[in-house]
Amino acid sequence: MQNFDTILTLPSVFLDRNVLSPHFVPDVLPYREKEIEKIMLAVAPALEDQRPKNLFIYGKTGTGKTCTVKRVMAEFRKKTIFPQDVYVNCRMYNSRYRVMQKIGKTFISELDKVGFGISHFYEKLLEYIQVPYENGNQKRIIVVLDEIDMVKDLDELVYTLTRMNDEISSGSISMIGITNKISFKEVLDPRSKSSLCESEIVFSPYNSIQLREILAQRVKLGFVEGTVHDSAINLAAAIAAQETGDARYALKLLLKAGEIADEKKSFLITDREVEEARKNVDNTLVGEIIKTLPKHQQLVLIAICNLYNNIGHYQRLGQEENLEENRLLSGEVYEEYCKICRKFKRIPRSARWYREYLNELEMLGLITTVESSKGLRGHSRFIKPGYEPQQMLQILLESQQKSESETKVIYDSDL
Numbered sequence: 057m058q059n060f061d062t063i064l065t066l067p068s069v070f071l072d073r074n075v076l077s078p079h080f081v082p083d084v085l086p087y088r089e090k091e092i093e094k095i096m097l098a099v100a101p102a103l104e105d106q107r108p109k110n111l112f113i114y115g116k117t118g119t120g121k122t123c124t125v126k127r128v129m130a131e132f133r134k135k136t137i138f139p140q141d142v143y144v145n146c147r148m149y150n151s152r153y154r155v156m157q158k159i160g161k162t163f164i165s166e167l168d169k170v171g172f173g174i175s176h177f178y179e180k181l182l183e184y185i186q187v188p189y190e191n192g193n194q195k196r197i198i199v200v201l202d203e204i205d206m207v208k209d210l211d212e213l214v215y216t217l218t219r220m221n222d223e224i225s226s227g228s229i230s231m232i233g234i235t236n237k238i239s240f241k242e243v244l245d246p247r248s249k250s251s252l253c254e255s256e257i258v259f260s261p262y263n264s265i266q267l268r269e270i271l272a273q274r275v276k277l278g279f280v281e282g283t284v285h286d287s288a289i290n291l292a293a294a295i296a297a298q299e300t301g302d303a304r305y306a307l308k309l310l311l312k313a314g315e316i317a318d319e320k321k322s323f324l325i326t327d328r329e330v331e332e333a334r335k336n337v338d339n340t341l342v343g344e345i346i347k348t349l350p351k352h353q354q355l356v357l358i359a360i361c362n363l364y365n366n367i368g369h370y371q372r373l374g375q376e377e378n379l380e381e382n383r384l385l386s387g388e389v390y391e392e393y394c395k396i397c398r399k400f401k402r403i404p405r406s407a408r409w410y411r412e413y414l415n416e417l418e419m420l421g422l423i424t425t426v427e428s429s430k431g432l433r434g435h436s437r438f439i440k441p442g443y444e445p446q447q448m449l450q451i452l453l454e455s456q457q458k459s460e461s462e463t464k465v466i467y468d469s470d471l
C-alpha cells in the first residue's frame with residue numbers, strides 16, 4: 057500500500073517546483089535590465105522626498121510586467137524605513153471602492169474593519185498622508201495597480217487618486233498602472249488618460265533566444281541537474297516565441313513536461329515531453345476560453361460539437377458536393393442550437409445574433425468556417441470545430457451544469 061513516506065521519496069525531475077509557479081519572482085530577470093532601470097528612475101524621487109510621476113506600463117501577456125515591477129518594488133522597500141508602497145491586483149480589487157479599501161487598510165490599521173464608505177477611506181488617507189513621517193520626511197505613497205483594465209470604474213478611481221494628490225498640502229500619492237490591453241487606454245476619459253500616463257514604458261514580447269535564457273535560468277533553479285535536455289529547452293522557447301513571446305506559456309510548457317516525465321517515470325525531459333506538454337497546455341487554455349464564453353456562444357458550440365459527433369450524414373454531403381470533408385451546414389447548426397436552447401430552458405437568439413456568435417467563436421479559434429460556393433443552399437457557411445469536439449463538449453456541459461446550479465442557488469436564496 058502507498059503511504060506518504062513512499063510518495064514523498066518518489067524520484068522526480070523537480071528540485072523545487074515553487075520556482076516554476078507563476079508567482080515566483082526570480083532575483084535576476086534577463087532582458088529586462090532597461091525596463092528595471094526605467095522603473096527605478098520613475099520611483100526614485102520617492103526616496104528623495106519628491107513626488108514620483110504616475111507611470112503607465114503596457115506590454116502583451118507574459119512579457120514580465122508584473123515580475124519586473126515586483127522586483128523593483130522589493131528593492132524599493134529595502135531603501136525605505138516606513139511602508140510607502142502597495143501592490144494591488146485589480147483582478148481581485150476590481151472597483152474604485154475595493155482599491156481604495158485596499159490602500160486604506162495597508163496604511164491605516166483602523167480601516168481593517170468592514171462597513172466604511174468610500175468617503176471615509178478618502179478622508180482617512182488624506183489625513184494620513186499629510187502628516188510627515190517621524191523623521192520629518194513627507195509621505196510619498198506609490199500605488200501599483202496591476203491589470204488596471206479590470207477596474208470597472210477606472211475613470212472614477214484615477215480621478216479620486218488624482219484629486220487626493222491635488223488636495224494634500226504635504227506628501228503625495230502616485231500610481232503605476234499596468235495592463236496588457238492597449239485598447240483600454242482609448243476608452244479612458246481624456247483627463248484620466250493624461251493623469252495616468254504621465255510617463256510610459258512598453259514591454260516587448262520575448263524572442264526565442266531570450267525565452268531560452270529565461271527557461272535555462274529556471275531549469276537550473278527548479279530541476280535536478282541533467283534531467284532537462286538542452287533541445288527540450290530550445291523547443292519550449294521556440295514554441296512560445298512562435299505563439300506570442302509569452303514567458304508564462306513557456307514556463308507552463310516546462311512545468312507540464314516535467315510532470316509528464318515524472319508520470320512516465322522516465323525522469324527525463326526531452327522534445328517528446330515538451331510536445332506532449334504543448335497539447336496538454338493548449339487544451340487547458342482552450343478550457344479556460346470556453347468556460348468564460350457568454351452563455352449563448354456556449355450553446356452554439358454545444359450544437360456544433362453535438363452534430364459533429366453524429367457526422368455520418370454530413371460526411372456523405374461532403375463527398376457529394378466535393379467540399380472539404382466533415383463540415384456542418386450553418387442552417388442545420390442553427391436548428392440544433394434552438395433545440396439545445398430548449399433543453400437548457402433558454403430562449404434562442406435570432407439568426408442575426410447567431411451569425412455574430414459564429415464570428416466570435418471563429419475569432420477565438422474554437423471553430424473554423426468556410427463560405428459555401430454559390431448556389432448551394434443559398435449563401436451558407438460550413439463549420440468545423442477547432443478542437444476535439446468530445447473534449448470541448450465535456451467542458452461545455454460541465455460549465456452549463458455549474459451555471460445551472462449557481463442559478464438555482466440564487467433562486468433558492470431569493471425565496
Ligand SMILES: Nc1ncnc2c1ncn2[C@@H]1O[C@H](COP(=O)(O)OP(=O)(O)OP(=O)(O)O)[C@@H](O)[C@H]1O
Nearest residue numbers: 078085086117118119120121122123236270303304
Ligand atoms: N525576464 C524574465 N526573466 C525570468 N522570468 C520571467 C521574465 N519575464 C517573465 N518571466 C516569468 O514569466 C511569467 C510571466 O511574467 P509576468 O507575470 O510578469 O507577465 P506579465 O507581463 O505581467 O503578463 P500579464 O499581462 O499576463 O499579467 C512569470 O512566471 C515570470 O516570472
Ligand SMILES: [Mg+2]
Nearest residue numbers: 121122123202
Ligand atoms: Mg501581470
